Amino acid sequence: MKKRWIGLVVVALVGAATAVYFLKPVAGPERDLTLVGDATRGDYVMRLAGCVACHTDAAAGGIELAGGAGLETAFGTFVPPNITSDPKAGIGTWTLEQFSDALSNGMGPQGHLYPAFPYENYALMSDQDVVDLYAALMKTQPSPAPAAESSVPFPFNVRLIMAGWKNLFFSPRRFEPEAGKDEVYNRGKYLAMGPAHCVACHTPRNALGALEWDRAFAGSPGGTGGKAPPLTREALVAEGYDVAMLAQTLKDGFTPGFDVLGGPMGEVIADSTSFWTDEDLNAVATYLMAE
Incomplete structure (x- = not known):
C-alpha cells in the first residue's frame, strides 16, 4: 500500500513538473514602445x-x-x-x-x-x-x-x-546582424527571416507544424506549410536566377523562363513585394543568392 502511494506521489510530481514546464510563459526581450509611430x-x-x-x-x-x-x-x-x-x-x-x-x-x-x-x-x-x-x-x-x-x-x-x-x-528573439556581412546582406536577411517571413513558407515543417530550421529555404513539399519551392542558392541558380533577375521577379512576377508566377506567390507579389523599394528587393535577392 505504501509503495502504491509513493508511486502515485511520484506520478503526481512528474505530472505537475511537466505541466509547469509546458505551461510556462514564453516571451522575448522587452520592446521600447515609447517610440513615436510613423x-x-x-x-x-x-x-x-x-x-x-x-x-x-x-x-x-x-x-x-x-x-x-x-x-x-x-x-x-x-x-x-x-x-x-x-x-x-x-x-x-x-x-x-x-x-x-x-x-x-x-x-x-x-x-x-x-x-x-x-x-x-x-x-x-x-x-x-x-x-x-x-x-x-x-x-x-x-x-x-x-x-x-x-x-x-x-x-x-x-x-x-x-x-x-x-x-x-518557439524562442522569441530580435534580429541581430550577421557579423562579417554588409548592410545589404543583413537587410535582406532581416526581411527574409523577419517581417517578409519568406522562410516560413519556403521551409519544411515537422509533424507538429514547427519549422525545420536546419533546412531553412529547402522548400515545403506541402501539408501544414503549403507547397513552396526551395529558395536555396543552388535551386535559384538552377532556375536561371541571379541577384538582378530575382529582384525583378519579386517586382513583376516574370521568371527567367518567361513564365509568370501565380497562386499564393502571385498574391504575395501583387500585394506585397511589388510595393517594395528597389533597395529592399535587391537586399532580399542578395541574401538569398549569397554563397
Whole structure:
C-alpha cells in the first residue's frame, strides 16, 4: 500500500513538473514602445510584412485587411482575421502593448495565437517597425464585417495547448546582424527571416507544424506549410536566377523562363513585394543568392 502511494506521489510530481514546464510563459526581450509611430512608414512595413496579402480575401472581392481566405493545414483551416481599425470586428481597441505581444510573443487578447500567424518571424522585427505598423493599422478604414470563423477541430481548438508548442519550438528573439556581412546582406536577411517571413513558407515543417530550421529555404513539399519551392542558392541558380533577375521577379512576377508566377506567390507579389523599394528587393535577392 505504501509503495502504491509513493508511486502515485511520484506520478503526481512528474505530472505537475511537466505541466509547469509546458505551461510556462514564453516571451522575448522587452520592446521600447515609447517610440513615436510613423503611420506613413508603417504603411510600407505593412507591405513588407504581407499583411494585405494574408488579411484580404481578394479573390472573393473582400475589403482590404477585413479578413483573408482560409489557410488549410493538417490542424484545421485558419482564417486570417479582420485587422482594420474597427473596434468590434477588427483590432481598433487593441493597445500598442497588446499588438506588440501578438507580434512578438504570439499572445493575443483572446489567448495564445496559432503559428499560422507567423509571430516566430515577426518577433525578429525592430521596435520601430512594430510601432510604425501599429500606427498604420490604427489609421486604416474600419470594416465592421467580421472575418469568417476558423475551422479548427478538437483538440487543436484548445488554445492552451499552444503554450506547450511554444515551449517546444518557439524562442522569441530580435534580429541581430550577421557579423562579417554588409548592410545589404543583413537587410535582406532581416526581411527574409523577419517581417517578409519568406522562410516560413519556403521551409519544411515537422509533424507538429514547427519549422525545420536546419533546412531553412529547402522548400515545403506541402501539408501544414503549403507547397513552396526551395529558395536555396543552388535551386535559384538552377532556375536561371541571379541577384538582378530575382529582384525583378519579386517586382513583376516574370521568371527567367518567361513564365509568370501565380497562386499564393502571385498574391504575395501583387500585394506585397511589388510595393517594395528597389533597395529592399535587391537586399532580399542578395541574401538569398549569397554563397
